[in-house]
Amino acid sequence: MAIDIGQFVQTFFEESFEGLDIMEAGLLALEPGTTADLEQINTIFRAAHSIKGGSGTFGFRDVTDFTHLMETLLDRMREGRMAVTHETVNTLLEARDCLQEMLVAARENVPVDAVRVQGLQERLSRLLEAEPANKDAADSEPVFATKLPPTQPVGWRIQFRPYPQLMHSGNDPVRMFRELADLGELTVRADTSRLPQLAELQPEDCYLSWELELRGVATYESVAEVFAWVEGDCDLSIEPLAEASAAPEPTAGKTADAAAESPAPGPAPDPGVGQEGQQGELLLERRKGEERRKGERRVGPPTAADSGSIRVGIDKVDTVVNLVGELVTTQSMLSALGEDFDMSRLDKLHEALDQLDRNTRDLQEQVMRIRMLPVNSVFSRFPRMVHDISGKLGKQVELRISGEQTELDKTVIEKIGDPLVHLIRNSLDHGLESIDERVQAGKPETGVIALNAYHKSGSIFIEVSDDGRGLNRDALLRKGLDVGLLRAGEDYSDEQIYDLIFHPGLSTAKQISDVSGRGVGMDVVRRNIQDVGGSIQIVSRPGRGTQITICLPLTLAILDGQLVTVGQDCYIIPLLSIIESVQIQAGSVHRVAGRGEVLRFRGRHLPILRLYELFGAAEAQTDLEKGLLVVVEADGRQVGLFVDDLQGQQQVSIKSLEKNFRRVPGVAGATILGDGRVGLILDISGLIRINQAVI
Amino acid sequence: MEAKTTDLTVQSARGLLKRDAMTQGLQYLTFNLAGEQYGVDILKVQEIRGWAPVTRMPNMPAFVRGVMNLRGAIVPVIDLRLRFELEAMEYTKITVVIVVTVRSATGSRVVGVVVDGVSDVLNVEGAEIQPPPDFGTAVNTEFISGLVTAEEGMVMLLDVDRLLSVEEMFALETARPPESVAAA
Numbered sequence A: 001m002a003i004d005i006g007q008f009v010q011t012f013f014e015e016s017f018e019g020l021d022i023m024e025a026g027l028l029a030l031e032p033g034t035t036a037d038l039e040q041i042n043t044i045f046r047a048a049h050s051i052k053g054g055s056g057t058f059g060f061r062d063v064t065d066f067t068h069l070m071e072t073l074l075d076r077m078r079e080g081r082m083a084v085t086h087e088t089v090n091t092l093l094e095a096r097d098c099l100q101e102m103l104v105a106a107r108e109n110v111p112v113d114a115v116r117v118q119g120l121q122e123r124l125s126r127l128l129e130a131e132p133a134n135k136d137a138a139d140s141e142p143v144f145a146t147k148l149p150p151t152q153p154v155g156w157r158i159q160f161r162p163y164p165q166l167m168h169s170g171n172d173p174v175r176m177f178r179e180l181a182d183l184g185e186l187t188v189r190a191d192t193s194r195l196p197q198l199a200e201l202q203p204e205d206c207y208l209s210w211e212l213e214l215r216g217v218a219t220y221e222s223v224a225e226v227f228a229w230v231e232g233d234c235d236l237s238i239e240p241l242a243e244a245s246a247a248p249e250p251t252a253g254k255t256a257d258a259a260a261e262s263p264a265p266g267p268a269p270d271p272g273v274g275q276e277g278q279q280g281e282l283l284l285e286r287r288k289g290e291e292r293r294k295g296e297r298r299v300g301p302p303t304a305a306d307s308g309s310i311r312v313g314i315d316k317v318d319t320v321v322n323l324v325g326e327l328v329t330t331q332s333m334l335s336a337l338g339e340d341f342d343m344s345r346l347d348k349l350h351e352a353l354d355q356l357d358r359n360t361r362d363l364q365e366q367v368m369r370i371r372m373l374p375v376n377s378v379f380s381r382f383p384r385m386v387h388d389i390s391g392k393l394g395k396q397v398e399l400r401i402s403g404e405q406t407e408l409d410k411t412v413i414e415k416i417g418d419p420l421v422h423l424i425r426n427s428l429d430h431g432l433e434s435i436d437e438r439v440q441a442g443k444p445e446t447g448v449i450a451l452n453a454y455h456k457s458g459s460i461f462i463e464v465s466d467d468g469r470g471l472n473r474d475a476l477l478r479k480g481l482d483v484g485l486l487r488a489g490e491d492y493s494d495e496q497i498y499d500l501i502f503h504p505g506l507s508t509a510k511q512i513s514d515v516s517g518r519g520v521g522m523d524v525v526r527r528n529i530q531d532v533g534g535s536i537q538i539v540s541r542p543g544r545g546t547q548i549t550i551c552l553p554l555t556l557a558i559l560d561g562q563l564v565t566v567g568q569d570c571y572i573i574p575l576l577s578i579i580e581s582v583q584i585q586a587g588s589v590h591r592v593a594g595r596g597e598v599l600r601f602r603g604r605h606l607p608i609l610r611l612y613e614l615f616g617a618a619e620a621q622t623d624l625e626k627g628l629l630v631v632v633e634a635d636g637r638q639v640g641l642f643v644d645d646l647q648g649q650q651q652v653s654i655k656s657l658e659k660n661f662r663r664v665p666g667v668a669g670a671t672i673l674g675d676g677r678v679g680l681i682l683d684i685s686g687l688i689r690i691n692q693a694v695i
Numbered sequence B: 001m002e003a004k005t006t007d008l009t010v011q012s013a014r015g016l017l018k019r020d021a022m023t024q025g026l027q028y029l030t031f032n033l034a035g036e037q038y039g040v041d042i043l044k045v046q047e048i049r050g051w052a053p054v055t056r057m058p059n060m061p062a063f064v065r066g067v068m069n070l071r072g073a074i075v076p077v078i079d080l081r082l083r084f085e086l087e088a089m090e091y092t093k094i095t096v097v098i099v100v101t102v103r104s105a106t107g108s109r110v111v112g113v114v115v116d117g118v119s120d121v122l123n124v125e126g127a128e129i130q131p132p133p134d135f136g137t138a139v140n141t142e143f144i145s146g147l148v149t150a151e152e153g154m155v156m157l158l159d160v161d162r163l164l165s166v167e168e169m170f171a172l173e174t175a176r177p178p179e180s181v182a183a184a
Helices: A005-029 A038-057 A061-078 A086-108 A114-129 A164-169 A173-183 A220-226 A228-233 A288-295 A314-339 A343-370 A382-393 A410-431 A435-440 A473-483 A494-502 A522-531 A611-615 A684-694 B010-016
Strands: A155-162 A185-191 A209-215 A234-240 A372-374 A397-402 A407-409 A447-456 A459-466 A535-541 A545-553 A558-566 A569-574 A578-582 A589-592 A596-601 A604-610 A628-634 A637-643 A645-653 A667-672 A678-682 B026-033 B036-041 B045-050 B064-070 B073-079 B096-104 B107-115 B117-124 B144-150 B153-158
Touching (some): A005 A086, A038 A061, A155 A164, A155 A220, A173 A209, A173 A220, A314 A343, A343 A372, A382 A410, A410 A459, A410 A545, A558 A628, A569 A645, A589 A604, A611 A684, A628 A684, A637 A684, B026 B096, B026 B107, B026 B153, B117 B144
Parallel strands (some): B036 B153
Antiparallel strands (some): A155 A234, A185 A209, A372 A407, A535 A545, A589 A596, A667 A678, B026 B036, B045 B096
């Protein structure tokens, strides 16, 4: 019976794209010029290896061949035979990009850009050929490194030390040795030193370790494959057998056992050995923890293209399941009460209703959390971008990311990706100075771009800051005057001038077509952010740098609201925005030129917004002293909304007006109130903006 | 607020004319507006409701009466008389809201339209439809997809997708800001 592996192809693609991400992160972390961290290269190598294997299984031959080249290169690097240079890292990065394209093409079943693939294959091959110690041209069969090129090893020495639980998963060392014996001439030496007394022996545990010698023409890969299933459950080392040579260095790490160390006597000398390659070691320590970690991946970022699916941690799902269980219990309680109800059981009814309220609230909160993803899924693309662009611009840039585990609703995350890209490109392009300029200004050569995300008072804040030259206030002022957005002779605050960069006419994106691409200007950035109910602010200091702060709502769907009446209409003010409500005292209202009506309030001047005017409400309270003033805050500004009266507070689910209608200024959305009417939810920042425009 | 509605679903409207079910042709729901008869493609009609007060929306043109709750969905309600700049009328017992599905570039939307009253479902052969006249109608001819002669007289067939497209309705928006922003 043939198993249809087609059903697993999707999984292969998902995992391969994740592997590509791992490769990219790993490659970016490699510091050219220094001796590379072995474990890091291993990680990249393993990712490539998995992709190669998987693609082979599913018949994507070209992917297999291409990945093989990368794998060979990486293997040489991890042996120390190839240096980690800018060129190799960049070539590998580009190859990785090409591989991604190839996988996408394979998935969509469209042809791939053969020219590009060819070009990269040639580059990889050239790098492999340029290896001074190696005369091999890149060939297609896996020639895993011997230390003595160009010959094949005469054999392998394998030190195999399983952890006690190896056999629990059904693995049997004897079977593995039989496989090895098929590959060549095998001698096995067992180390029984760890065997306990019979009475203490656990029959299912493995106490033995072995040293094996396999002579023959087996490749490294075929040997390693025998142990593929037990990677995480043993200490394994596979070294090439050499002819007469010094004893190999003792295996580092966990195997402290003396029995495992005896060097093998050299076999017959190998012909044609001219080079003096080092007798370095190939120590492969499969660390248990690492494999475990990979298997237990919890909330991970969604796959490369927006697949419309989400990965959710099991703990979140469990919580929801529990809460639904509680909800069901409450429901049956209410059912039972309802069957035989009379007024004497009113208390119990109230109790049950309270419980229902709690259950529903908890469930709602938990379900919302399912859609929350760590913002890292957006941040993760930036290291690569910064690396590439800074290279292109010839600047040295360090990207610091913090708070990447802060969680955001999936829809919000999708919408802020592009704006963030634009902001970072701006910093790279305009904000940070060239190395020379920085040195002249007394700054360190490497510029810093910092990305920070955190929660605060019911919102998410994302900060993008750089230590570059800051915004040029005078240039902006001049441009503003030129374009007519500012009037000459007026005194504008820094904030007002920096705000100019959000105006379409002043977008500087047009000047640099390549780096700041896609024609996304700062005005679009701001609109995108406002569309998800967020806001954006800039703080800048000339010569010191710029910081852009984006404020986003935690969730788009639920809101705690305060109902207010204005004339015949009922509106909802988000509770989070409300500072307090006051009654206006006679004589405390003044009219200030350029700012409208203000209330003298706690030593400040609070602008008053007469909602009935703004909304054209009929039959509303017009006497300021007879209504109520609700003091609200948004974007760091406070304003007082004049309403007739306060009604109750209610948790409302936000429905977008734009689904069937369009965006209405000053209104963030709508909801269905308890009596079935539609209530409009006010957009506080929008209102403040409208008010300012009117003054 | 009166919750009473006369829910004439599309199904029952079709049921009225079962005898004509075999004809190949198009069906239009006809309604009255200021003494004239108009028709809309019945496939676009989702339901028909009696008039019930809606939630007003601030700073919208007069023909946007507000939004209503249609089984949990927020649906805008447009007064067609005001949309065509005809004389407004007091709503009566037979004033209805026709809920239609409008297709646009961004997908489909649900919109409610207030008319004086509904008439019949008209079966029309494609050949019977004449092109719209160039002048002489109360309505901008862009929105009229054709003309049909029925027993009661002429019926003007409306293109709802154009009539109720957001761009059309707010074409003036780009030229000037929304009406009366805080006219003190």
